[in-house]
Amino acid sequence: MSGLRETPLAALHRKLGARMVPFAGFDMPVQYESIKREHAAAREAAALFDVSHMGQLHLTGPHALAATERLVTCPVATLRIGRVRYGCLCNLEGGVVDDVTVYRLADEHFMLCVNAANVEKDYRWVVQHGGEADVRDRSTETALIAVQGPTSRSCVAAVAADPDLVASMKRFRCVEAELAGRPMMLSSTGYTGSDGFEIYCDAGDAERLWQALADAGGEPAGLGARDTLRLEAALPLYGHELDDTTSPLEAGLDRFVKREAGGFIGAEAIERRAREGHPRKLAGFVLEGRGIARAEYPIASQGETVGVVTSGAPSPTLGKSIGLGYVPPALAEIGARFDVVVRDRPIPAVVVQTPFYTAPGK
Amino acid sequence: MSIETPDNLRYSKEDEWARREGNRVTVGVTDYAQQQLGDVVFVELPEAGKVVDRGEPFGVIESVKAVADLFSPVGGEIVEVNAALSQTPESVNEDCYGDGWMVVIELADPSEYDGLLDAAAYGDFVKSRSD
Helix, strand or coil: CCCCECCCCHHHHHHCCCEEEEECCEEEEEECCCHHHHHHHHHHCCEEEECCCCEEEEEECCCHHHHHHHHECCCCCCCCCCEEEEEEEECCCCCEEEEEEEEEEECCEEEEEECHHHHHHHHHHHHHHCCCCEEEECCCCEEEEEEECCCHHHHHHHCECCHHHHHCCCCCEEEEEEECCEEEEEECCCCCCCCEEEEEEEHHHHHHHHHHHHHCCCEECCHHHHHHHHHHCCCCCECCCECCCCCCCCCCCHHHCCCCCCCCCCHHHHHHHHHHCCCCEEEEEEECCCCCCCCCCEEEECCEEEEEEEEEEEECCCCEEEEEEEECHHHHCCCCEEEEEECCEEEEEEECCCCCCCCCCC | CCCCCCCCCEECCCCEEEEEECCEEEEEECHHHHHHHCCEEEEECCCCCCEECCCCEEEEEEECCCEEEEECCCCEEEEEECHHHHCCCCHHHHCCCCCCCCEEEEECCHHHHHCCECHHHHHHHHHHHHC
16 A cells, blocks of 8 residues: 555554545545444444544634635634634635635634645645735644534543533534543534534544544444435535536535625636526436436436536435436426436436435434 | 355356356355445346356446446356345345345356366455455
């Protein structure tokens, strides 16, 4: 496995019998025993994911606020300390450089949590366009463990010095907390559509935290389950639903774009592209015939190729074959029908409301 | 990870097993293959009557994460198909050498069966790939 990087938990994953695969330059666990079981853990109990491959860029100093406001599509000035928002970094053509979560850790301290495959690209972009803000890439020294599922709260509370803090934490917050006996950053966020947390810690503390969470009932889960979970929640995956040419509006991310205020890189191009009319929109669909849609399968209407599947899988929770894909806007309307071409055979599909899965009480 | 390779079967390098009874050969995927695939969710098999060559794809198996072709370990006419797999694809994980069988092929050339790997040779082959 030469050339692949490892997270601080790689040895532990191998000891647990994980199947390791290359992902974004890292040797990562795709599954331990069964994707279905690990998926179910995140829907019914608490699943543990090592997502230490993801990157963390920190912007600090008196110019950090203005720089971050200009870099991301979501509003930053109104983001209070201890809050988290989702948004995109866009290029001048309105394409997505990356999709990120933005943390305000202090008045003059912001953190962007970025996709593993994009860390170097994002760092260069942020340094280039971050004006006089101080920018640091702390990806290597930072580990990240996600705890996701309806019992994730009690699982995290069990390892916390202050369990009440965990119990009362609202979604999209972040706070310094002592977990597994060490200072860490607890974030009530996730990428599964279930209630959950993401915990940032020093690389050296990752194994200790993982062990404590596993002892508290967290079940190890790999990237395979993470992918089916995020697809059920219709959360985009960079490189599939998003890339440097895609406008966030084509991907349906309108509510994460400050369209009236503007003032961020790519704003003008995004508005111009919206005025001119998007040639394609992202649609969530369910297959009505037997078969499974997979990324890059063609989408056809009346025998003509009109689009492409960006992600597809059998949904373990719904027991249906679901997917996301780009199609002409008229075919992205709920109830619209098209065919997904599976090995030269058209399988009928219908566009449905997304997310495919919503957690009870959400 | 331990791999089951029953002694009474023959194996192909595409990870199919074959069991001969008279001139008929029952075919499925090996324990190694089902472990590599993970949770099997879909099996696509041909209609009975189709004639396949040795090494030719005759169907498709899909897990949550992966799509793989099924390659025929021997040539001949497909005379039986395990229709139950369309309803219970998980049989491939639970019982790959039993209920998870895929097709029965009427051998065109019996020497093709003899040319398949025995359990020991297939076990070594799997080991050589995972090292």
